[in-house]
Amino acid sequence: MTVVETTGDEGDLSADHTEFKVRSLDWSISKLIALKNLRIALRYPANIIVWGIIPLLWIAPYLLMMTAIGGSAGNTYFSEISGFDDFIRFVVIGWFVYMYVDNSIWGIGNTFRWEQFSGTLEPLFLAPVPRISILLGGAFSDSVQTTISALVLLAFSCLLFGVTYSVTMILPVIIVLLLMLFALFGFGFMLAGLIIVFKDPSVLTELVDAVVFTVTPVNYPIEVLPKYAQVLSYLMPATLAIGIIRELTMTASFEPGSYLLGVLGLLSLLALFWAVGLAVFRYAEHWTKERGSMGGF
Amino acid sequence: MDNDESFNERLMSRRGWRSEFRAAWALSIKTWQIELSYPLSILWFILMPFLWLIPMVLAGSAVSSGANSASLADMTGISDWITYVAIGTALMGLIISTLWGTGMTLRREQNVGTLETLFTTPVGRTTFIWGNGLHNIQHGGLGVILQLGASILIFGVTINAWGIFPALAVVALLVIGMQGVVYAVASIVLVAKQGWMLVEFLGSTLVLLAPLSYPLAVLPPLLQMAAAGSPLSWGADAFRNSLVFGLAAPGLIQSMLMMLLLDAVYLLVGGIVYKTTHRWVRSRGALAQF
Structure with a gap:
């Protein structure tokens, strides 16, 4: 009997418990959480596809409005201020990248809130594993789902709007996307901390999403923002990433100097967002536990 | 005991529009109280x-x-x-608030575990929907005023003061028409439970087909035809034209007549769909299922 073998000085504790060491980050837990989330997501495969199609209904009003206002001269003026000749291609690739930003806000930031709605938050928090590993696991699974949705969006946009992009630059694009994604994980950790404190995720998430969307050059070049908003915009990893990816996919040209500079910028933001994100999350967790309001709505 | 009995008897025998309105008003106030208990909600509402x-x-x-x-x-x-876009998109908050806030009412009650309790009260089934609709008209209406006020102050948008009266009439017709859509949304929620995806699709499609930030002329011909069947499409143009051109707004009467016609169709179809769905879901005992 297993129970008899493990009794003694350790009482009823199994080897799993006695040999367990608390770590600050446990990758195996992240992997488990990611697999668990993906298994749940695969039960609703339509969700992932639909999330690639619904954003088309959000992109279209911007494109239609820009067409109505700009008319035939619209592209000329747009080209003068942005350096790109076609605002439809410009906007579509912007939305493709922004899907990842949306994911960091709605997915990673809300990880614990979704667990709370499912009634599994407190059991999860009783497990002797680092909370960050749980968040990171959620971030991995969300990123896989977002990649599928973003690719569906890009494919449908190419079909509907007749836009094309260079695929020869796929490798540098993937490197930039990955760096941005990891930097956004830090942003998601920060939001997760705020949501633990403020509870109502819909309002906070909507607020953050709306502000980030406004300062990120998704539908318009950064030059149309006021100067102070441009500074704020450059603090977002997506701004740098969208700029580099647009350059690579729309002009099909690769300039090593500016590319490396962009990558260095993303690496700096990655370090900054992880440091701030982890600090905010740990402080929020401590603050909430002290007040005993972790499971409150 | 006698008092209790008479109270219960009176409660169960309550009838008429006045009592339904009182119940709807109570629902509206309850939703305000919940929203205002989250400080960030107030900030979001203003911004x-x-x-x-x-x-x-x-x-x-x-x-x-x-x-x-x-x-x-x-x-x-x-x-x-800027005037064109600012006035048109001012309506967006009202529409989204009506669709999401009112359409998802039943799901929200279900999530917090109060749906069945609510359905045991002697209140008309449609009152739950339009009671929350009443709240969302106030909520969305204040949003319209805030956005128009800010557009005037920040972006220099100008509006014709005489146009406020026809614009209010247009909003009233629009809200009535949207109520039909809301009944359809509530039916989707009753059957599909997690109907938010359909609501998102329906809401985004309605917004796409409406001339909120662009004229319908830029839409492909097929979508232009579809737009003619939405009260939001007629309402958005009539609302903006009223505020820009005042009482002499072009096509105002025609738009209002079309909205009246569409309102009647939407309300009738939406109401029938909701009542039929409600009866069907209850007969299957699936009301409280998640």
């Missing part, structure tokens, strides 16, 4: 109208060097594109 408008204005300024657009003037008779 939301601007945060939706600003990206639109920025996107417009990326294709237009000034405040006037010759292309827009050709299609609509309004050359000031």
Whole structure:
């Protein structure tokens, strides 16, 4: 009997418990959480596809409005201020990248809130594993789902709007996307901390999403923002990433100097967002536990 | 005991529009109390109208060097594109608030475990929906006022004061028509439970087909035809034209007549769909299922 073998000085504790060491980050837990989330997501495969199609209904009003206002001269003026000749291609690739930003806000930031709605938050928090590993696991699974949705969006946009992009630059694009994604994980950790404190995720998430969307050059070049908003915009990893990816996919040209500079910028933001994100999350967790309001709505 | 009995008897025998309105008003106040108990909700409520408008204005300024657009003037008779977009999108908050806030009412009650309790009260089944609709008209209506006020102060949008009266009539007709859509949304929620995806799709499609930030002329012909069947499409143009041109707004009477007709159809169809769905879901004992 297993129970008899493990009794003694350790009482009823199994080897799993006695040999367990608390770590600050446990990758195996992240992997488990990611697999668990993906298994749940695969039960609703339509969700992932639909999330690639619904954003088309959000992109279209911007494109239609820009067409109505700009008319035939619209592209000329747009080209003068942005350096790109076609605002439809410009906007579509912007939305493709922004899907990842949306994911960091709605997915990673809300990880614990979704667990709370499912009634599994407190059991999860009783497990002797680092909370960050749980968040990171959620971030991995969300990123896989977002990649599928973003690719569906890009494919449908190419079909509907007749836009094309260079695929020869796929490798540098993937490197930039990955760096941005990891930097956004830090942003998601920060939001997760705020949501633990403020509870109502819909309002906070909507607020953050709306502000980030406004300062990120998704539908318009950064030059149309006021100067102070441009500074704020450059603090977002997506701004740098969208700029580099647009350059690579729309002009099909690769300039090593500016590319490396962009990558260095993303690496700096990655370090900054992880440091701030982890600090905010740990402080929020401590603050909430002290007040005993972790499971409150 | 006698008092209790008479109270219960009176409660169960309550009838008429006045008592239904009182119940609807209580639901509306209850929703305000819940919303205001989250401090961030208040901040979001104030900022939301601007945060939706600003990206639109920025996107417009990326294709237009000034405040006037010759292309827009050709299609609509309004050359000031900021005024055009600001007035049109002011309605967006009201529409989204009505669709999401009212349409998802039953799901929200279900999530917090009060749906069955609510359905055991002697209140008309449709009152639950339009009671929350009453709240969302106040909520969305305040948003419209906030956005228009900010547009005037920040972006220099000008409105014709005489146009406020027909614009209010247009909003009233629009809200009535949207109530039909809301009944359909509530039916989807009753059957599909997690119907938010359909609601998102329906809401985004309605917004796409409405001339909120662009004239219908830029839509493909097939979508233009579909847009003619939406009260929001007629309402958005009539609302904006009233506020820009005042009482002499072009096509105002025609738009209002079309809205009256569409309102009757939407309300009738929406009401029948909701009542049938409600009966069907209850007969299957699936009301409280998640």
